[in-house]
Amino acid sequence: MSVRADTAAKKPLRADAERNRKRIVEAARELFALRGIDITLDDVADHAKVGVGTVYRRFSCKEELIDGVFEQRLEEMIVFAEEALTATDPWEGLVIFLDRLCEGMSADRGLGEVVLGTDEGCEGIAQVRERLEPFVDKIVLRAKASGQLRADVEVNDIFPLIGMVSTGAEFTSAVDAGNWRRYFTVVLDGLRSEPGAATALPGRALTGAELDSAKAAMHRRRR
Missing domain, CATH: 1.10.357 (Tetracycline Repressor; domain 2)
Incomplete structure (x- = not known):
């Protein structure tokens, strides 16, 4: 595969990763507003309808997510x-x-x-x-x-x-x-x-x- 073709193949993945990040931050914002910061990343994953692993790939801990929000x-x-x-x-x-x-x-x-x-x-x-x-x-x-x-x-x-x-x-x-x-x-x-x-x-x-x-x-x- 050419370098150009390989780069083009990666772009949708990066765009998808950014969409997931926005979904996670928005889900966390909603949960924090409603329930406070005493929630878990599992709660956020469930609310964002993404896998827990997806959340942990974007935010290694809840404090990073609190910062982001x-x-x-x-x-x-x-x-x-x-x-x-x-x-x-x-x-x-x-x-x-x-x-x-x-x-x-x-x-x-x-x-x-x-x-x-x-x-x-x-x-x-x-x-x-x-x-x-x-x-x-x-x-x-x-x-x-x-x-x-x-x-x-x-x-x-x-x-x-x-x-x-x-x-x-x-x-x-x-x-x-x-x-x-x-x-x-x-x-x-x-x-x-x-x-x-x-x-x-x-x-x-x-x-x-x-x-x-x-x-x-x-x-x-x-x-």
Whole structure:
């Protein structure tokens, strides 16, 4: 066989390999969003409808796949942070960034776990996070310097608060996927330096039956 013929014969294989890789990443993105990052490569293979060996040929471990799915999402957060720092009002800049972050986490359980988790084994995510952290510092300190953010709030308080909103979003997701904004608003009012500046709460409190449904859904997800 000629070199040209041999090269032509290999092209469909490379194209097929790339299609499989995209299917794997898309399947992982869907599973991470729904179930979080505590899934296996076998789960991904099953969801992508490819063999387990195909997944392992593209990604030697789950951490590589997490990098492949979430590195770009964290890059988007840097863009959000840059936009927040251009806001004329430092408080609005803080709200813009936190809103974008919580919105993404409320729709994607895996993203929340990546944002609030460690970077162990995920080199790409670790590098992006290292670039993101100075932006977060600037956003928080800028709002604090303006006198609108409580003087006793520190930068490291922000992520536990985001975790609270993320947990609320997960809890209410089976009943009302957008009701996380109600609890986000409570958190924002707690961050304000001005006493009595409470904001009207969006959404609504869940009914007793809806609370039962939310608890049951949370129990099923964590079994």
